[in-house]
Structure formats: C-alpha cells, structure tokens
Amino acid sequence: MLNLICQGCGRAVPLDASAPWRCPSAGDGGDHVLAAPPYPNSAAGPESNPFLRYRRAMSAWHLAQQHGLGDADYTRLVRDLDERVAAVDGVGFAQTPFGRSLALQQSAAVPGPIYVKDETAAPGGSHKARHLMGLALFAQVQQRVGLLSAELPRLAIASCGNAALAAAVIARAWQRSLDVFIPPDANPRVVARLQALGAQVAICQRQPGVAGDPCYHAFLQAVANGALPFCCQGSDNGLTIEGGQTLAFELAEQMAGADVRGGRLFVQVGGGALASSVWQGLAQVVPAQQRPRLHPVQTRGAFPLRRAWLALAVEVAQTLGDPALLDRARALTPTGDPQQDQVFAKDLQVHLASPAGQSALAQTLATAASERARFMWPWEEAPHSVAHGILDDETYDWLALLRGTLESGGFPVVASEEQLERAHAQGRAAGYRADPTGTSGFAGLLVLAEAGVLAAAEPAVVLFTGVER
Ligand SMILES: [Zn+2]
Numbered sequence: 001m002l003n004l005i006c007q008g009c010g011r012a013v014p015l016d017a018s019a020p021w022r023c024p025s026a027g028d029g030g031d032h033v034l035a036a037p038p039y040p041n042s043a044a045g046p047e048s049n050p051f052l053r054y055r056r057a058m059s060a061w062h063l064a065q066q067h068g069l070g071d072a073d074y075t076r077l078v079r080d081l082d083e084r085v086a087a088v089d090g091v092g093f094a095q096t097p098f099g100r101s102l103a104l105q106q107s108a109a110v111p112g113p114i115y116v117k118d119e120t121a122a123p124g125g126s127h128k129a130r131h132l133m134g135l136a137l138f139a140q141v142q143q144r145v146g147l148l149s150a151e152l153p154r155l156a157i158a159s160c161g162n163a164a165l166a167a168a169v170i171a172r173a174w175q176r177s178l179d180v181f182i183p184p185d186a187n188p189r190v191v192a193r194l195q196a197l198g199a200q201v202a203i204c205q206r207q208p209g210v211a212g213d214p215c216y217h218a219f220l221q222a223v224a225n226g227a228l229p230f231c232c233q234g235s236d237n238g239l240t241i242e243g244g245q246t247l248a249f250e251l252a253e254q255m256a257g258a259d260v261r262g263g264r265l266f267v268q269v270g271g272g273a274l275a276s277s278v279w280q281g282l283a284q285v286v287p288a289q290q291r292p293r294l295h296p297v298q299t300r301g302a303f304p305l306r307r308a309w310l311a312l313a314v315e316v317a318q319t320l321g322d323p324a325l326l327d328r329a330r331a332l333t334p335t336g337d338p339q340q341d342q343v344f345a346k347d348l349q350v351h352l353a354s355p356a357g358q359s360a361l362a363q364t365l366a367t368a369a370s371e372r373a374r375f376m377w378p379w380e381e382a383p384h385s386v387a388h389g390i391l392d393d394e395t396y397d398w399l400a401l402l403r404g405t406l407e408s409g410g411f412p413v414v415a416s417e418e419q420l421e422r423a424h425a426q427g428r429a430a431g432y433r434a435d436p437t438g439t440s441g442f443a444g445l446l447v448l449a450e451a452g453v454l455a456a457a458e459p460a461v462v463l464f465t466g467v468e469r
Contacts, residue, residue, distance in 0.1 A: 002062055004034040004238060007400060008369040015063050016147055021135075021229060021237040031372040031399050034238030036062075038284045044253065048094045050246035051078045051133055057249065057284070058242050060138040067145035077140055081133070084173035088197070089123045093133065096122055096247075098254035103430035104442070104462075110449045111456040114442075115260055117251055118464045120433045124166030125467035127247055127274055131163075131232045132170045134243020139228065140174070154179055155230035158204075158219035160186040161389045161437070162466050163232045168197035171230065178230065179222055181215040189469050212378040213393045232273045233396035241277045241397070247463075248281025255286075255461065263459035264410065264448075265292040266441040269305050270390035272296075272397035274465070279404035292461060293345075293410035296401060297444030298390060299420060300335060302383035305395040306412040308375040309402055310334070312368060313344065316406070319360040320351055338451035341411040349409035361406065369399055387420050389437030389466055415443035422446060427464060438466030 003012040006023040008031040013020050015036070023032035042057035052075060055061045064074045086092035097118045104114045123129040142148035157167045158181040171178035178199045182191065186203075194201050204214040220236075223229045229237040232244075255261070265282075267275040275296050282291055296305055310332055317326040328344045351357040368375050378393040385391055395401070405411060415423070423443035424436040432439070442462045448454055 002036070002059075002066065004036050004059070006032050007035050008032040015059055016066065018147055021239050022235075023238075026235070029372060031235070031369040031376075033234040033241075033397065033400070035234070035241060035280075044249065049078065049082055049092065050095065050130070050250060051082065051093055051137060051243075053095075054246050054249045057245065058134060058137070059239060060134065060141045063138065063145070064141045069141065069144055074141070077144070078137060081136060081140065081173060085123050085129070085133070085169060088172045089169045091121065091123055093123060093129075095250050098251065098258070100258070101430050104426060107426040107429065108442075108446055108449050110445070110454050110460065112263065112454060112458040112460060114445070115255070115258065115459060115461045116432065116464055117247070117254070117461065118432060118434075119247070120438065120464060120467040124162060124169045125469070126162035126166060126438070127244065127463070127465045128163045128166035128232055129170060130243040130246050131240040131273060131277070132167050132230060132243065134246075135230055135237060135239055136170050136174050138239050152176060153226045153228055154222070156219050156222035156227035157181070157231045158213065158215035159232075160215070161190055164194055164199070165190060167230050168194050168199040171199065172197045179227060181218040181222070183215055187469065206382060211380070211393075216393070233271050234273055234276060235396045240273055241280065244273055244277025245281030245284070247274075248278045249285060251278065251461070252282055252285045260459045260461065261290045263292045263461065264295055264445075264454075265461045266295045266297055266413070266444040267463055268387070268390050268437065268440040268465070269296040269298050269395060269401070269412070270392040272305065272392075272395040272401050274463070276397035276401045278463070280400055283404065288407075291408055292459075294405045294408040295410045295444050295448070296405060296412045297441050298412065298414050299383075299385035299387050299440065300414055300416055301385035302379040302391050302393065303335065303412070303414045304376060304379050304393070305398055305401065306336065306414055307334070308395065308398055309405065309412045311375045312364065312402055312406070313348070315367065316348070316361060316364040319364050320357065322351065325351065335414040336411070338413070338448050338453045342453050345406075345409050345411040348406060352407055361403070365399060365403060385420065386417055386424070386436040387415075387440040387443070389435075390440055413444040413447050415440060415447050419443045419446045428468075432464050433468050434464040435466050435468045438464050438468075
C-alpha cells in the first residue's frame with residue numbers, strides 16, 4: 001500500500017483514495033501539500049518522452065502497478081495521450097534542449113559559463129504542460145482501475161497564460177471539459193487560442209477589499225463544486241509536482257552530460273510549482289555536494305516568496321541561537337542586496353550542515369507549516385510587471401522551495417523592470433523565443449552579475465520557459 005504524505009502536517013493519504021491530491025486537513029490555516037516519497041528503483045528508461053523515460057518515478061505508474069495494470073498497458077496509455085497532444089498542438093513530449101550559450105555569457109558580461117534549458121518548443125510553449133500531463137495520466141489510471149468515474153467531472157484552472165494554454169491542450173487531447181478562470185487583462189491572443197481549444201473561459205474581476213487573486217478564488221469555488229483541480233499549485237493538487245519533476249530529471253542528466261556541477265540555478269517563481277518541482281526532482285537524483293545554489297527569481301511587482309524567506313531567515317537564526325547570524329538576518333533588506341544576501345546564505349548553509357542545524361531547520365519549517373500566515377500571505381496591491389506570468393499574489397508552493405533555497409546556500413532574487421526587459425532582449429538576441437516571463441530567471445542572474453557576486457568559472461543554469469506570443 002503506497003501513501004502520499006502531507007509535507008505540512010505529516011498526514012498520510014493512500015494513493016488509491018478517490019482524490020489523493022489535497023490533504024484532508026487543508027483549510028485549517030496551515031500549509032498542506034501532498035507528495036509521494038521518492039520511489040525506489042525509478043531509474044530512467046531509454047525513451048525521449050519524459051513521461052515514459054521517468055515513468056517509474058511517477059505515482060500514476062505505481063498506482064497502475066498496484067492495481068494490475070502492467071507496464072505495457074501504462075506505456076500504451078502514455079503513448080496514446082502523447083499522440084493526441086501532438087495532434088492538438090503539433091508537438092508531443094520529448095526531452096527539451098539544454099546547452100551552453102556563449103552569446104548570453106557575453107551579453108551578461110559574467111565570468112562563468114551560462115547553460116540554458118529551453119522549454120519554449122514543448123507542448124503549450126512552456127513547462128506547464130508537464131505538470132498537467134502528469135495529472136491527466138494519474139486520472140486516466142484512476143479511471144482504468146475503477147477509482148474514478150469514467151464520467152469525470154469538469155477540469156478547472158486559474159491562469160492568464162501558459163498554464164491555461166497547457167491545460168487546454170491536454171484537456172483537448174484527453175477530450176475533457178475545462179473551465180479557465182482569467183483576469184480581465186489577459187492577452188487576447190491567449191484567450192482566442194483557449195477558446196479555439198474548446199476551453200470555457202470565465203473572466204474574474206478584482207473585488208475591492210478582497211485580498212488575493214479573484215481567478216484563484218473562482219477556481220477554488222469550482223473545485224468545491226466538484227471540478228478536478230487541473231492546476232499547477234501543489235497545495236491544490238500535490239500530484240502536479242510530479243510532472244514538473246520530469247524537467248529536473250532531464251536537467252540532471254543533461255548537466256551531468258555537460259559536466260556541470262555546483263554553480264547556481266535561477267528559476268522564475270510565480271506560484272512556485274516550477275521551482276519547487278525542479279528542486280525536489282534534483283534533490284532525488286543529484287548528490288547534495290553537486291547541487292547548484294538555488295535562486296528563486298521574482299519581480300519588484302510582487303515578491304511574496306522573498307518576503308517569506310526574510311521571515312524564515314530570522315526564525316531559523318533565532319532557533320539556532322546564534323546572535324551574529326540573527327543580526328545579519330534582521331539586516332536583510334526587502335528587495336535584497338546580493339552581497340549581503342550571499343554572506344548570510346553561505347553562513348546559514350554552514351550551520352544547516354550540522355545535526356543541530358538540521359534539527360533547527362526542521363523545527364522552523366514545522367512552525368512555518370503550521371503558522372503559514374506569518375510567512376506567506378497575499379500581496380497587498382494588484383501587482384504589475386513585464387513578466388506578468390510570475391505575478392501570483394501568493395507563492396503557493398513555497399515551503400519546499402524555501403527549504404531547498406536555504407539548504408543549497410542560495411537566496412531569492414528580486415529583479416527590476418529594467419533588468420527583466422534587458423534579460424528578455426538579450427535572450428532574444430541570443431536566439432531564444434522566450435517572453436519576458438520566460439527569461440525572468442536569467443534576469444535574476446543579471447542582478448547577481450551587476451552586484452559582482454558571481455565567482456569566475458562558476459556555471460549558471462537558467463530555464464527559458466514560456467514562448468513569445
Ligand atoms: Zn496536511
């Protein structure tokens with residue numbers, strides 16, 4: 001019997017429960033995200049399609065095995081859905097490109113090599129379809145083994161861009177009805193494509209005095225009314241992290257192939273599922289001393305993750321009982337001074353490597369999970385940025401992400417509009433088709449480059465995800 005375990009409260013939910021994607025204790029003010037423990041014997045296969053190559057690392061495959069659906073049956077199920085995705089969107093799932101960019105290194109004027117993992121030619125034009133393909137496969141297995149009615153309820157997602165497009169592509173391939181909740185200022189080209197794919201689009205206005213994203217509130221209402229959370233927030237569907245981890249498994253193989261060890265990894269953060277998936281995936285397959293420092297990247301428009309990191313930094317320094325570290329934690333600034341952030345992050349990393357440090361971190365994270373609102377709450381104003389795809393009011397998948405950030409010796413970076421625009425222009429000049437959201441991880445690298453904190457020969461990895469439309 002396999003269980004998913006809540007990363008917040010520790011509750012176990014059997015994999016063959018009817019809705020094993022949300023912790024039954026969710027809604028009590030604590031942080032709850034269901035996750036499978038890393039599956040043993042999940043070695044990569046020879047296929048290029050990540051949902052075949054890494055199938056043994058997915059709960060959907062294990063659920064299938066548990067209920068007598070063999071590997072050949074599961075493989076056929078993946079191939080069938082992938083062929084239909086290709087028919088809908090012109091491209092199916094395959095390993096996405098990874099390579100060094102001399103042009104970016106030159107334009108960013110950094111001493112070390114820059115490597116790009118490019119997701120822009122993937123189904124839906126971003127990494128988002130990975131999350132949703134994982135959810136579709138899991139639900140299909142549930143249907144095949146009789147855990148979910150063939151008359152599946154509608155699917156629901158809140159998004160204004162890439163997540164909605166990816167959801168619409170997968171839902172169309174799967175022949176399911178999808179409700180998409182979008183803001184009034186969504187890109188008209190995106191809305192037209194959603195409608196062409198058969199999605200039901202609902203526009204959600206901000207209500208005065210109501211905090212948080214109105215699209216997200218409408219999504220929650222749809223889920224309460226029985227819709228399947230077909231989304232990219234682990235808090236609403238923990239299994240969404242698994243599909244995202246395929247990006248990390250690919251990245252780990254590609255980094256090893258290019259002999260890239262350590263260095264830094266810059267990942268754009270909106271809702272946080274991408275960075276959370278990537279980090280948890282890397283942690284499964286890359287030994288700790290070979291992992292890069294993790295830098296989540298947000299915009300000056302909204303940086304709820306950095307705000308949570310600041311609070312967590314003080315909390316963990318207090319728990320460690322080190323007055324000098326606590327002084328440094330309290331001196332950290334809202335949008336960051338990379339020199340100061342780096343000194344703190346490296347010092348803390350040394351503490352956390354000891355058994356006492358590990359125990360202080362575990363204690364702090366448990367506090368943060370049970371008292372979520374002290375660390376993570378909706379951004380107060382309606383945020384604006386050229387990188388509009390990462391303007392989520394809250395970082396839904398924040399706790400696992402901050403754990404990885406702290407343990408890796410990295411820190412969250414906040415990019416200015418000028419840096420975001422420059423990153424986009426330099427990405428385009430280097431031949432990449434990513435939009436300003438898609439290049440915002442690279443903008444984080446520019447922030448550190450300007451502050452002079454990058455060491456010579458230190459490799460940097462950025463993800464480009466979200467094609468220019
Ligand atoms: Zn829980």
